[in-house]
Amino acid sequence: MQLSSHTKQIILSLLCLVVFLGVYSSLTNSTVYHATLGNVVKPYKGIDTVVIGGGKVNEPYTPITKKHLQHWDARTYYQIGEYGYSQYYTTAFFPLFPLVYKLTGFSWFIVIINFLLFALSLSYILRLIGSNAVKSNSFYLLLLLAMPSVFVFFMPYSEALFFLCFTLCIVGFFKGNKYLLFTGLLLAAATRPIVTIVLLSILSVEFIRLLQTRNLKAALYGLSLFLLPMLLGTSIAVYIQYSYTGHLWDFITVQNKVWQHTFRLPTKVADWSDEGHTLNIFSILFIVFPALFYCVGIFIQSVKNKGRHFSSHQILLAPAAEKLNYLSILSAAYVVGSFCFILFFQGGSLNGTFRYIMCTPFFYILLLVLLNKVQAQGQVSTTKYLKITAALSALFILWIGIYKQRLINMVEIGFIILLATLLLFVLYNAIPRRVWNALAVIVAFLGLVYQTYLFNSFLANSWILT
16 A cells, blocks of 8 residues: 555654664663764763763763653743743743643653654644645655754753744635634744744845835735734733733743843854864854845845836735745844844854754745745755755865864764765755665764764763753
8 A cells, every 4th residue: 555645744753753763762771882983983971060061071971851841941841831930041041841841840851742742833833834745755754854963852841832933824814714724823923032033034035016006905925924823922921921820921031131142243253162163163054144145135126116016906815926935034044033033142152053053944935935946946956956065065065174283083974974964955856766765774873873872961060962
């Protein structure tokens, strides 16, 4: 019996979960660890106090337990779920995920739940906006699930829940269901304090629409469609915080007083580890820069009236292709906006860049749009994107040489896996299908193993990234 693509995607998602947990569990065993990974690289191990860093030790992985999951920001989510907003610093976090975490009893099952929320949401987005060629080959999903950055979706963080909520918004958007769109955005806004960057991104898209259509009414309608549920979701989160603290604006003031997120020009580049720096620089070179060029190009075309991505339809009634254009520009603007926040409000610290960019539905929307173009343009796109990939890779190597004063090595394994994944996407039309599938399995397995390495740094409380 022929399995449907939907069934294959579910099976692949479960397979990735099983492989990840199987590899991780095996590497907690001393014998297995010293016979395998221990001969290649040393994992991080932290200390009991909350400080940046930790050392590399030749020891097996830390077991997945309730205690070991309460590190980094997960400790704050636990604090909110168990005691509410009893501490001022916790108001930087919104309440929906702590509620979900509490419903699990703060157990290690949140690892499974979070990954499945992400994987199923991603598979739905893929089916919704991926081309027929992309949707029909389940190995695309395998590579997407095995990216090194995906380890964040195993952690007790809010990324997976936010991904699910925004997926509901995307489904409602494409199906013209304003109630589903409203619900998804409201829940997303109650999960993470996103309203500022997302609102600016929506303003950017609607300004482009206004330039192209000269229809102010349609632009205002589109703005209200997204703005109202986000404001309501944020208001609910703020009211819950207010019921504990008696202060309405703590979620804003805490950014300055506790997290030092104040506007300032960066004076130096700083990061917490080589592994984190690798993922962050990849995000900047391969995602932020192309997104910025895309946004600037769309703006220039709109000003010169040379490109037309939108009609005068109300956006919910627009054709699917126009809605995809809307989401593409929105996603690119969000990526650029997130990086601008990091650049100008973290004083040059790049820590967390990859999480704010790659662990969002906006990144996957942009990537799927790129994959659609690679499939549609065939050999022409292969040559073009190979040149772009080579140029960006050269910039990455040059940056490591300047910043770290050395050549790239195994510490940059995250970059190597991500580059291999990107090359497989670009070369899809140039490699025999069986060979491509075999290479995809190899790269995906390496990606899953590296995910366990990064996940262990979280469990071992070595605060090196995110």
